[in-house]
Amino acid sequence: MSKLLLITFDGGAEGHQLAGFAQKLGLPFDVLCISGEAPTEIGAARVLNAGLAEVPPADALAEGLKSLVAGYSHIAGLSNMRSKDVLARLAGLIEAGMVTDVIGLQSPTSFTRPMVAGSVIATVEVLAEPVILTVRPAGFPADPVSGSSPVESVTLAASGQAQRISVTARGGARPDLSQARVVVSGGRPLGDAETFERVIGGFADALGGAAGATRAAVDSGIAANELQVGQTGKIVAPELYIAAGISGSTQHMAGIKDSKLIVAINKDPDAPIFEFADLGLVGDLFEVIPEIRAKLSV
Ligand SMILES: Cc1cc2nc3c(=O)[nH]c(=O)nc-3n(C[C@H](O)[C@H](O)[C@H](O)COP(=O)(O)OP(=O)(O)OC[C@H]3O[C@@H](n4cnc5c(N)ncnc54)[C@H](O)[C@@H]3O)c2cc1C
Secondary structure (H helix, E strand, O other), X not given: OOOEEEEEOOOHHHHHHHHHHHHHHOOOEEEEEEEOOOOOOOOOOOEEEEEXXXXXXXXXXXXXXXXXXXXXXXXXXXXXXXHXXXXXXHHHHHOOEEEEEEOEEEEOOEEEEEEOOOOEEEEEEOOOOOEEEEEOHHHOOOOOOOOOOOEEEOOOOOOOOOOOOOOOOOOOOOOOOOOOOEEEEEOHHHOOHHHHHHHHHHHHHHOOOEEEEOHHHHHOOOOOHHHEEOOOOEOOOOXXXXXXXXXXXXXXXXXXXOOOEEEEEEOXXXXXXXXXXXXXXXXOHHHHHHHHHHHHOO
């Protein structure tokens, strides 16, 4: 029988983001919660709670997941670096089909996904079963669900060749870029790391959001590597994306397409980003950002 397993790595928020996909797919579904708070209110038949203190390294986790995913026709996680790392390994181990970055579906075996930096949308028919999917949640808004799902404890035995020595958090208390509701990103004109942190980081903090950057900013040492947004960086889908001093290259836009509202600040009225922005402010970011902050009193 066709059945979906949603996989959440470290908390209920991921389950809520995947709920809309499960509703659209329309199959009965369970949620496997590896670590963090179990998402019990998204309409799952069962919540399988592994209850690990921390998410194991990818090779061990993929190995441990093998037995837990048996019997499911579809296995899905959020589209992010961790899913692509763990779920791609799992697909190899269990010889499953895999489609990443799913943004739509026509049937339980036919999915749409962006390709070539988002300039084309491919429809992919998967003949293998099971199929493993990574999903971009912006394409699947969820309907409200009532009631709470029963929780069952499961054992996830994760041991592999890699051992995590230490984890150092970067970016302080800011929300994770891929999960943030507000993202403020800056480009090359920020000039140096101190200015980037003061202008972009400060604005992001004032709005309770995450800071992001273009590859040009990262390559010039203005912003940290993990802040890169785009085709070769992180894919974001916030409620509000503010792009300051960003030209709007195809590669950058590929990472922000699913944002609900894009606000661009650029001093060049012909900058390509204005073609995509919902709101465009022509002006110098070093004047416009303080003006906005003063108006919002943040
Ligand atoms: C294979 C490949 C993969 C790539 N992947 C990525 C990716 O993942 N992410 C990514 O971002 N890029 C990526 N790039 C790079 C991309 O092509 C662009 O070079 C990059 O996005 C440009 O960054 P930028 O907008 O900061 O800089 P620029 O293109 O230099 O643009 C700066 C903009 O700021 C404006 N400006 C200047 N001063 C001010 C000011 N004071 N106030 C307001 N506006 C101002 C200018 O008018 C200009 O529009 C990739 C490129 C390749 C080839």
